[in-house]
Amino acid sequence: MVGLILVACVVLFLGRTGPLGGIMGSWRFESNGEQIYFTGTSQRGTTITPVMEPGMGRMPGSRLTCASCHGADGRGGQVQRMMQVVEVPDIRYETLTADDHGEDEHGHGPYTEETIKRAITEGVDPDGEPLDWPMPRWSMAEEDLDDLVEFLKTLD
Numbered sequence: 001m002v003g004l005i006l007v008a009c010v011v012l013f014l015g016r017t018g019p020l021g022g023i024m025g026s027w028r029f030e031s032n033g034e035q036i037y038f039t040g041t042s043q044r045g046t047t048i049t050p051v052m053e054p055g056m057g058r059m060p061g062s063r064l065t066c067a068s069c070h071g072a073d074g075r076g077g078q079v080q081r082m083m084q085v086v087e088v089p090d091i092r093y094e095t096l097t098a099d100d101h102g103e104d105e106h107g108h109g110p111y112t113e114e115t116i117k118r119a120i121t122e123g124v125d126p127d128g129e130p131l132d133w134p135m136p137r138w139s140m141a142e143e144d145l146d147d148l149v150e151f152l153k154t155l156d
């Protein structure tokens with residue numbers, strides 16, 4: 001019995017961090033959307049590329065992830081970027097789609113599933129106004145975008 005538990009631990013350990021990480025990487029996350037949010041990679045093997053501010057160039061394969069700015073819980077906050085403190089918004093699905101969302105200096109209405117996807121890929125708010133640039137524009141497959149938004153729905 002103890003032996004069995006030990007084996008299970010070793011397998012888990014190798015799966016998470018060791019040589020089996022590639023094969024078992026998908027074990028770490030409950031969904032593809034969660035993996036995209038935390039790692040910027042898809043279980044489908046499709047490419048996910050953040051397009052940065054003009055002049056900063058593209059950063060293929062960089063480890064820039066949603067979580068690195070919006071936080072593990074999606075609630076945002078203050079993030080240190082390029083020697084500046086950036087205010088990062090709460091992007092939990094519930095918050096983005098709430099009736100009173102955006103009643104601040106931005107003055108736009110609530111998001112829908114479609115406009116959230118557009119914000120991620122085109123960097124515009126529900127009114128079509130550009131988002132501020134620390135927010136990258138993301139190029140990813142439609143299915144990955146669906147998975148990602150499904151994951152935002154699970155954040156509470």
Ligand code: HEC
Pocket residue numbers: 037064065066067068069070081086087088089090091096116119120125130131132133134135136138148
């Ligand atoms: C480099 C930091 C950074 C990363 C990485 C990043 N974001 Fe953002 N994001 C921001 C900032 C800053 C804003 C606010 C822009 C503004 O207010 O105009 C933002 C805005 C947003 C918004 C619009 C929120 C609103 O209230 O209008 C959504 C949706 C969003 N991000 C989703 C994502 C997702 C999903 C990812 C990962 C694929 C991601 N972001 C990665 C910094 C980042």
